[in-house]
Amino acid sequence: MSVRKNFPILKTKINGHDLVYFDNAATTQKPQAMIDALSEFYQKYNANVHRSLNPLADLATQKYEKTRQAVADFLSAQKNEIIFTRNTTEGINLVAKTFARSFLKSGDVVLLSVAEHHSNIVPWLQLKKEIGIELAYLPIDKNGYLDIEQFKIMLTDKVKFISIQAASNVLGSIHDYQTILKLAKAKNITTLLDAAQIVSHVGLDVKELACDFLVFSAHKMFGPTGVGVIYGRKELLQMMPAFLGGGDMIEQVLKDNFTTNAIPHKFEAGTPNIADVVAFQSSLEFLQNLTWENIQKEEKELTDYLWQEMQKLDFIDIYGKNLLNKHLPIISFNLKNAHAHDVAEILGEQGIIVRAGQHCTQVLHDTLGVSATVRASLAFYNTKKEIDILIKALKEIYQKFKV
Ligand SMILES: Cc1ncc(COP(=O)(O)O)c(C=O)c1O
Structure with missing residues (x-):
């Protein structure tokens, strides 16, 4: 989406990698107009x-x-x-x-x-x-x-x-x-x-x-x-x-x-x-100015693509379901054999910013029966290419942790 150019931080590099910012549920990035x-x-x-x-x-x-x-x-x-x-x-x-x-x-x-x-x-x-x-x-x-x-x-x-x-x-x-x-x-x-x-x-x-x-x-x-x-x-x-x-x-x-x-x-x-x-x-x-219609169209495409690609990974447990078009572009998951914190840390080294832990919802995590999850949360300025980068990185992490 051309709207990316309004968010200067998205051009940042981390360890030489393009920033892939998937922690929008924690806080979103800021448009230049607001910074100005x-x-x-x-x-x-x-x-x-x-x-x-x-x-x-x-x-x-x-x-x-x-x-x-x-x-x-x-x-x-x-x-x-x-x-x-x-x-x-x-x-x-x-x-x-x-x-x-x-x-x-x-x-x-x-x-x-x-x-x-x-x-x-x-x-x-x-x-x-x-x-x-x-x-x-x-x-x-x-x-x-x-x-x-x-x-x-x-x-x-x-x-x-x-x-x-x-x-x-x-x-x-x-x-x-x-x-x-x-x-x-x-x-x-x-x-x-x-x-x-x-x-x-x-x-x-x-x-x-x-x-x-x-x-x-x-x-x-x-x-x-x-x-x-x-x-x-x-x-x-x-x-x-x-x-x-x-x-x-x-x-x-x-x-x-x-x-x-x-x-x-x-x-x-x-x-x-x-x-x-x-x-x-x-x-x-x-x-x-963006309009809800455009935001929701963009986010639905991203949400559906993220779910589709994540579901192809048989070494992942996903929490929740993307149902009835009533879903935010958020997915929480765990990799078999790898702790959520390790996954987030390795992704972070490659410029992929996700959150790991309980996301301030211990009661929910207790209900789900897990101690921690990895969360990828997107916004309209993210892209399918960034989702591909995440999926590739998860496959590599799984290979590393496979026993
Ligand atoms: C559903 C929900 N409620 C409340 C909060 C708390 O927001 P803040 O930390 O901005 O007070 C959050 C933050 O992640 C949230 O996701």
Whole structure:
């Protein structure tokens, strides 16, 4: 895809080999337009936001708020329903430690799934310790998708909050999150959708989805690190308490009391990550110019080719299935006789960047009965030729480890 030329890092060489970047589920690479916007901010507009009445601060504030509007448009939300955080992890923690801590009580059930990232398990385990909520884990079916039939059974009156991923960072499965959110809404259960993996592959419309909270990280969608997003339904954001206390989140501070600012500022204490938020706007523009249609066409071809070629390797165990055109360009696997870490290290020496380990999903790995996997995760700027390079390298590694 000619879009590759927009990503300068893709020209990098590692040990004399062309970089084959297959770790997009960990973080995506950045288009030149975003890199330029970041440096332009520091060269031309650097000032603090929402504080001073001077032309430079005005400009910085306008640019910062322009990104908020762009994110709101991207999700079909209202501008004051968008909160900037550092990442998805902080977004889930904020919701657990403000909304859930205030409105859930001992014995209430929070429904997660066995496929969740640690960032969507640990905050709930912390809350369980703190206020005595109970956790229930939705299983995956034999193909690696959240089990909807089980979900219907588990949706008892004790379930008061559902926090699930839209897609798995390990199995690549795009779950039927629409049905889960719809059934939850019918029972008036509050929901959070972890969109960290899906957000760079599928358009999301929060009005259509009817979710209460949705979180993601800019760095997984061709944006800068250090910027996360929470979409929260206005009525909920208004009723939940602030997260951190400090500047910008207050209306008044008295010696023995304070009142909070309006949303979304109530949740953005202190100087935010201004430059990265500003630069993120150009990543959104970049994605929108590409169009979902083109991105999905390119990614489907890559996903199908990757699966087809991997399945020809009889010395490999693959986790999950590429079903119903509902799959991200992600595949997790193990080579017989070789540890995942060794495989990733040897591939890395040849410039092929994959991830090995548990990918922050120990519960899922326990469920799969494996201690670690190798994960290749692609984006639209990858190519079939790069997939061929991976396949050839895996064959060579297998020969080396064969007993
Ligand atoms: C499904 C999912 N949720 C949450 C996260 C956490 O994202 P971050 O590290 O940007 O907070 C990740 C990161 O890989 C993820 O894949």
